Amino acid sequence: MSFHEEPAPVDKGFFTTGVKILVVLMVTGVSFGLYRMGFSLASTTNLNDQYPWGMWIGVDVASGVALAAGGFTTAFLAHIFHREHYHAILRPALLTAMLGYTFVGIGLMFDLGRWYNIWHPSLPMMWQGNSVLFEVGMCVMVYLTVLYIEFIPVATERFIGRVNLPGILSVLNNPIDEFLRLLDNTFGKIMFLFVIAGVVLSCLHQSSLGTLMVIAPYKVHPLYWSLLSPLFFLSSAIAVGYPMVIFESMIASKSFGRKPEMHILTPLAKFTPILLGIYIVLKIGDMIYRGTYVYLFEGSIQSWMFWIEFGLLTVVPFLMLLSSQVRSSAGWLFAAATMYIFGVLLNRCAVFFIAYKPPFAEKVYFPAIGELALTIGLIATLILIYRVFVTIFPILPAPAKEAVQE
Amino acid sequence: MGIDRRDFLRLLAGIGCYTVIGKSTDVWADIRTVGHGDILGVLVDTTFCVGCRTCEKACNQINKDLPRKLPESFEDSSVFEKRRRMTTDSYTVVNSYPGKKNRQQFVKFQCMHCNDPACVSACIVGALTKEDNGAVRYDPWKCIGCRYCMVACPFQVPAYEYSNAFTPQVRKCTFCFELRTSKGEMPACVEACPMEVMTFGKRKELIKIARKRIKRYPDRYVPHIYGEHELGGTSWLYLSSLPFEDIDFPKFGYTSTPGYTEPIQHAIFKNFIPPLTLFAVLGCFMWFLRPQDKKSEPLLREEGQEK
Numbered sequence: 001m002s003f004h005e006e007p008a009p010v011d012k013g014f015f016t017t018g019v020k021i022l023v024v025l026m027v028t029g030v031s032f033g034l035y036r037m038g039f040s041l042a043s044t045t046n047l048n049d050q051y052p053w054g055m056w057i058g059v060d061v062a063s064g065v066a067l068a069a070g071g072f073t074t075a076f077l078a079h080i081f082h083r084e085h086y087h088a089i090l091r092p093a094l095l096t097a098m099l100g101y102t103f104v105g106i107g108l109m110f111d112l113g114r115w116y117n118i119w120h121p122s123l124p125m126m127w128q129g130n131s132v133l134f135e136v137g138m139c140v141m142v143y144l145t146v147l148y149i150e151f152i153p154v155a156t157e158r159f160i161g162r163v164n165l166p167g168i169l170s171v172l173n174n175p176i177d178e179f180l181r182l183l184d185n186t187f188g189k190i191m192f193l194f195v196i197a198g199v200v201l202s203c204l205h206q207s208s209l210g211t212l213m214v215i216a217p218y219k220v221h222p223l224y225w226s227l228l229s230p231l232f233f234l235s236s237a238i239a240v241g242y243p244m245v246i247f248e249s250m251i252a253s254k255s256f257g258r259k260p261e262m263h264i265l266t267p268l269a270k271f272t273p274i275l276l277g278i279y280i281v282l283k284i285g286d287m288i289y290r291g292t293y294v295y296l297f298e299g300s301i302q303s304w305m306f307w308i309e310f311g312l313l314t315v316v317p318f319l320m321l322l323s324s325q326v327r328s329s330a331g332w333l334f335a336a337a338t339m340y341i342f343g344v345l346l347n348r349c350a351v352f353f354i355a356y357k358p359p360f361a362e363k364v365y366f367p368a369i370g371e372l373a374l375t376i377g378l379i380a381t382l383i384l385i386y387r388v389f390v391t392i393f394p395i396l397p398a399p400a401k402e403a404v405q406e
Numbered sequence: 407m408g409i410d411r412r413d414f415l416r417l418l419a420g421i422g423c424y425t426v427i428g429k430s431t432d433v434w435a436d437i438r439t440v441g442h443g444d445i446l447g448v449l450v451d452t453t454f455c456v457g458c459r460t461c462e463k464a465c466n467q468i469n470k471d472l473p474r475k476l477p478e479s480f481e482d483s484s485v486f487e488k489r490r491r492m493t494t495d496s497y498t499v500v501n502s503y504p505g506k507k508n509r510q511q512f513v514k515f516q517c518m519h520c521n522d523p524a525c526v527s528a529c530i531v532g533a534l535t536k537e538d539n540g541a542v543r544y545d546p547w548k549c550i551g552c553r554y555c556m557v558a559c560p561f562q563v564p565a566y567e568y569s570n571a572f573t574p575q576v577r578k579c580t581f582c583f584e585l586r587t588s589k590g591e592m593p594a595c596v597e598a599c600p601m602e603v604m605t606f607g608k609r610k611e612l613i614k615i616a617r618k619r620i621k622r623y624p625d626r627y628v629p630h631i632y633g634e635h636e637l638g639g640t641s642w643l644y645l646s647s648l649p650f651e652d653i654d655f656p657k658f659g660y661t662s663t664p665g666y667t668e669p670i671q672h673a674i675f676k677n678f679i680p681p682l683t684l685f686a687v688l689g690c691f692m693w694f695l696r697p698q699d700k701k702s703e704p705l706l707r708e709e710g711q712e713k
């Protein structure tokens with residue numbers, strides 16, 4: 001156990017230039033969000049009867065869920081397969097998943113016309129088992145709860161024995177401490193149940209997210225519509241899990257002025273070509289089987305999209321990651337991971353709105369300024385909160401020089 | 407040999423689980439919404455339509471929640487310059503297409519009230535329902551405004567009140583369910599039509615009528631009843647003298663679109679067996695692969711805990 005670093009709260013100044021930029025983006029985005037709440041979807045978005053779903057569903061929801069896959073993929077590796085080596089990345093990945101899914105929920109609220117009814121799917125009288133969206137919604141809701149439960153040990157570890165409320169509130173110190181210990185004890189013993197549940201729920205909703213557009217076979221471009229779509233979504237989400245962890249870890253190291261944790265990331269990157277390979281084989285196999293390769297050179301937006309998203313941002317990083325030189329060089333590894341992350345992002349956007357070709361549309365949908373601003377604002381807020389969390393809680397491994405002294 | 411406390415508790419827990427899972431499986435069970443038996447429908451014989459827009463007017467008058475329009479506004483024939491689609495304030499529209507012999511061909515359009523409606527299958531909370539008489543209805547109080555129904559509808563029918571900030575609704579033809587068809591009466595638009603373009607009745611009968619017309623006047627019609635088989639069939643059926651693609655009726659297969667998603671959905675969820683199996687398999691992995699040297703240590707507590 002002694003060779004992996006203990007997670008510890010980061011102690012570094014909070015208000016850097018980067019943080020200031022994020023705050024500006026956040027404020028802009030939130031203003032647009034509030035404007036939408038007060039003055040309707042029409043005032044802020046380019047959605048219409050032909051294009052009922054746009055950027056908020058494609059990016060905030062679908063890509064948000066896909067890119068939070070680091071949570072369950074690392075849990076799978078470190079907890080279920082007990083690869084001790086990777087424990088250091090568990091907590092950052094868990095935090096990203098937790099915040100990621102929270103923001104999926106928040107983002108969705110802005111998109112729902114009657115957002116105050118968001119709890120309706122949980123009422124048994126309104127359960128609708130035929131609806132793919134119902135299943136996605138339920139799984140995401142339960143999974144979010146599981147993620148919060150998985151986070152309990154991190155919170156209790158931080159505060160047990162350190163509850164120190166000021167003034168009159170100090171009488172509560174002991175009871176709160178007791179309560180935290182109780183939480184820690186109870187959940188510590190059954191945590192494995194939640195870990196497994198988290199993986200199962202993730203597999204379910206990641207794939208169902210891919211089933212959503214299967215109901216529109218006459219609207220989605222053939223390059224992006226397939227009965228295997230749930231499998232594509234699942235396998236690509238699994239494949240993007242580790243690249244996402246690598247991406248975040250490197251950005252965190254950079255922004256906190258540490259060295260990238262290559263001793264963990266390089267071996268982690270070894271899984272990606274395999275997982276990504278599975279996705280690529282499925283995708284190409286389906287394409288050959290259904291004969292959709294005829295659309296590859298039709299020159300439409302969708303065919304270009306496919307070349308960029310699949311060719312450039314999926315197959316190329318796959319080939320890059322096959323090489324051990326790429327995997328052990330911080331710069332190249334970062335490049336490959338980033339490429340595939342954008343590949344997944346574009347893929348989700350393609351399925352949900354770029355390849356969506358409704359009949360009777362007068363003009364092609366393009367996100368409005370308000371939509372872009374809110375999406376960017378939400379991402380900025382997420383990063384800020386991540387930063388706050390790693391400052392408060394023991395999430396990131398303590399800097400390497402301390403680990404040496406251990 | 408009595409039952410001891412531990413067994414009893416275990417039993418209780420078992421029953422609890424069973425009821426929870428048993429109950430919820432009802433919802434996941436294979437209930438298809440396919441319209442069956444004696445559903446009602448309307449046969450629209452577009453060859454008689456003169457484009458007077460009386461049906462549009464009747465629809466506007468009977469649906470009290472639509473913004474009222476002046477009756478005269480429906481006499482305006484300049485609307486035919488542009489192809490219109492149904493909107494939040496009109497559940498039906500008549501469009502003009504270039505017809506035979508330089509004449510205009512008018513076509514009334516509205517929700518098709520599909521036999522296996524994609525919108526109903528898609529709706530996350532069951533705000534859209536298929537009634538026994540064939541009508542597809544909408545309940546704004548359940549709706550969460552996700553607009554998945556609009557993504558799903560192959561005919562691109564539902565319209566959404568995007569400019570309503572607080573209580574937006576999905577809008578589409580109601581088949582005059584409350585005031586008319588639930589009592590077996592014909593929809594307002596059908597009744598109002600001076601040319602008797604539309605025939606209201608049992609869907610089965612309507613198909614017979616349509617067949618007869620095609621047979622008797624082979625020059626008048628293309629030999630196809632649109633809606634008989636398209637996407638599993640629709641309550642509203644169409645006859646036309648022009649190929650249906652020319653009057654904006656998309657070419658569809660016979661499988662309803664929920665016919666693609668629901669089998670996937672139910673395969674993944676059938677009685678929760680696949681998810682529970684996955685759970686069990688992962689549990690086994692976790693147990694058998696556990697590090698042997700620290701068996702006594704609770705799982706997942708390694709990091710930062712054993713200082």
Ligand code: SF4
Nearest residue numbers: 517518519520525559
């Ligand atoms: S036409 Fe569209 S809105 Fe009407 S029942 Fe069919 S799927 Fe639903």
Ligand code: SF4
Nearest residue numbers: 529549550552553555
């Ligand atoms: S917008 Fe309303 S009616 Fe349509 S699918 Fe969503 S909840 Fe159902």
Ligand code: SF4
Nearest residue numbers: 465579580582593595
């Ligand atoms: S059936 Fe009723 S709601 Fe539908 S178009 Fe006719 S009048 Fe309007």
